[in-house]
Amino acid sequence: MLVRSPQKLAQSNLSPPVKFISQNSSSLTLLNTVQLLLLIHFLSSNITQKDGKEPPGPTPLPVFGNFLQLDLKKIHVTLLELSKQFGSIFTIYLGTKKVVVLVGYNTVKEALVDYAEVFGERDSKPIIDELFRGQGIVWANGDTWKEMRRFSMTNLKDFGMGKKEFEDKIIEECHYLMEAFKQFKGEFDINQSLSNATANVICSFIYGNRFDYNDPEFTSLVNRTCRNNKLLSTPSVQLYNMFPWIGKWFSYPNEFKKAFAANREQQMKLVSHLKETLNPKMCRGFVDAFLIHQDNLEKSGITTSHFHNENLLITIMNLFVGGTETSSRTITWGLFLMAKYPKIQEKVREELSRVMGDHQVQFKDRTELPFTNAVIHEAQRLTAIAALGLPHRTSQDITFRGHFIKKDESEWEKPYTFYPEHFLDKDGKFIQRDAFMVFSAGRRVCPGASLARTEVFIFFTTLLQRFRITFPPGVSEDELLLSPSDSLILNPSNVKLCAVPL
Numbered sequence: 001m002l003v004r005s006p007q008k009l010a011q012s013n014l015s016p017p018v019k020f021i022s023q024n025s026s027s028l029t030l031l032n033t034v035q036l037l038l039l040i041h042f043l044s045s046n047i048t049q050k051d052g053k054e055p056p057g058p059t060p061l062p063v064f065g066n067f068l069q070l071d072l073k074k075i076h077v078t079l080l081e082l083s084k085q086f087g088s089i090f091t092i093y094l095g096t097k098k099v100v101v102l103v104g105y106n107t108v109k110e111a112l113v114d115y116a117e118v119f120g121e122r123d124s125k126p127i128i129d130e131l132f133r134g135q136g137i138v139w140a141n142g143d144t145w146k147e148m149r150r151f152s153m154t155n156l157k158d159f160g161m162g163k164k165e166f167e168d169k170i171i172e173e174c175h176y177l178m179e180a181f182k183q184f185k186g187e188f189d190i191n192q193s194l195s196n197a198t199a200n201v202i203c204s205f206i207y208g209n210r211f212d213y214n215d216p217e218f219t220s221l222v223n224r225t226c227r228n229n230k231l232l233s234t235p236s237v238q239l240y241n242m243f244p245w246i247g248k249w250f251s252y253p254n255e256f257k258k259a260f261a262a263n264r265e266q267q268m269k270l271v272s273h274l275k276e277t278l279n280p281k282m283c284r285g286f287v288d289a290f291l292i293h294q295d296n297l298e299k300s301g302i303t304t305s306h307f308h309n310e311n312l313l314i315t316i317m318n319l320f321v322g323g324t325e326t327s328s329r330t331i332t333w334g335l336f337l338m339a340k341y342p343k344i345q346e347k348v349r350e351e352l353s354r355v356m357g358d359h360q361v362q363f364k365d366r367t368e369l370p371f372t373n374a375v376i377h378e379a380q381r382l383t384a385i386a387a388l389g390l391p392h393r394t395s396q397d398i399t400f401r402g403h404f405i406k407k408d409e410s411e412w413e414k415p416y417t418f419y420p421e422h423f424l425d426k427d428g429k430f431i432q433r434d435a436f437m438v439f440s441a442g443r444r445v446c447p448g449a450s451l452a453r454t455e456v457f458i459f460f461t462t463l464l465q466r467f468r469i470t471f472p473p474g475v476s477e478d479e480l481l482l483s484p485s486d487s488l489i490l491n492p493s494n495v496k497l498c499a500v501p502l
């Protein structure tokens with residue numbers, strides 16, 4: 001197979017974030033690369049330039065399209081390389097599917113925000129369609145999406161997202177996590193522990209309770225979720241999505257489906273238990289709120305609503321997946337960078353100790369902790385975990401921008417470097433940057449962003465107050481690359497770290 005080497009990006013060891021978007025009948029992918037200041041969307045064939053011509057792109061082969069030119073293990077890297085040649089709007093073919101890629105913060109922001117309606121649809125893939133069947137939030141469109149998203153967001157707010165009551169749950173979880181960290185002597189897979197903790201935060205919202213880290217039912221749910229994020233971006237699953245007729249011979253698509261089925265079964269059991277013990281006067285979490293709403297609709301004689309059991313199941317699976325590895329990998333990257341840049345780690349700890357002493361950090365304290373806040377933002381900017389993001393599609397034909405746009409790498413002073421000063425002014429005060437778009441923008445903007453911001457801030461600061469993060473002894477500098485492993489949600493290749501109690 002002809003695979004282009006990722007050249008400069010590979011050398012820079014950075015992980016560009018990518019999101020996928022698509023148009024009408026076919027698909028548009030949005031790739032958001034923070035370090036290059038690029039956001040790329042895959043748009044489908046219905047995008048044209050002002051002169052009616054299609055955007056340029058590499059010549060496709062019959063049937064295969066451009067897939068032989070793409071490094072399927074790091075498709076976002078190949079796309080960035082292609083954008084250097086073809087500019088910010090170009091066309092590629094994934095098999096026979098025509099896709100337009102948009103690159104650049106301004107281009108993507110314009111698409112997602114100024115043309116929010118047109119670019120706000122979700123594109124799907126064969127393997128996703130088979131399993132999710134257009135239900136829930138993430139892979140849904142139209143009224144189902146609208147209703148499920150609205151209901152989830154209302155409940156996230158009602159349960160205190162972005163408020164003190166939910167923050168207390170996050171702080172409580174962080175204390176369980178620290179106890180787990182203390183059990184480890186030497187190196188351990190920090191992302192696994194963090195995923196258990198972030199999964200528990202979202203479980204507190206969904207079910208109204210957390211789970212023990214030693215509960216095998218819980219850990220298998222978390223592990224399968226993480227595994228499926230990885231499987232979704234494997235070359236064989238991508239091939240399956242391009243050519244479903246040949247792809248079924250590969251083992252990964254089958255493993256993905258089996259893990260999905262097992263998770264679905266487990267979530268069903270949890271929902272059944274909540275149904276049996278439901279008390280409408282005491283709403284424990286999202287599932288209870290949904291069941292109560294469902295019941296009220298039935299009592300009012302409404303039988304055709306979107307509040308049916310399938311939507312409940314897929315929505316909670318979406319929230320569980322959406323809320324688990326995104327946050328845990330963000331924190332993992334933050335800690336990984338602290339191990340790689342110990343002087344910056346010490347500077348964070350010095351600020352924490354000067355401002356907070358031994359007190360528990362709260363989200364409101366971030367205004368007093370500008371350096372720490374800048375480090376967290378910079379870690380998110382540089383590593384951009386959602387590099388493969390989620391595919392969008394446009395709802396109608398569109399002439400977009402009307403011209404070939406040269407990519408713009410100038411948003412960040414040092415796009416390839418871990419440089420917390422990107423978020424600090426000359427007086428050391430924290431500054432918000434428009435180009436920081438890790439939660440996306442527009443109609444599909446991450447509904448868990450407020451929860452995630454609190455979670456990442458509390459976990460990161462509390463852990464650094466109590467532990468020194470280092471690489472395992474004997475690991476050479478060469479192994480400490482920032483190149484991500486291949487996964488839908490990018491992770492450092494080497495996630496084994498040591499947490500030394502202070």
Ligand code: HEM
Pocket residue numbers: 019122137138139149202318319322323324326327330385386389390391392438439440441443444445446447448449451452453456
């Ligand atoms: C640091 C953590 C997180 C990051 C970086 C992140 C990032 C993102 C991104 C980039 C998208 C795609 C938006 C688009 O399609 O344009 C997204 C969607 C989504 N996220 Fe998050 N997310 C995080 C945490 C969470 C949490 C905690 C939840 C759960 C409450 C959540 C639930 C979702 C859902 C349900 C969607 C689909 C929205 C839709 O299709 O309308 N995310 N997230």
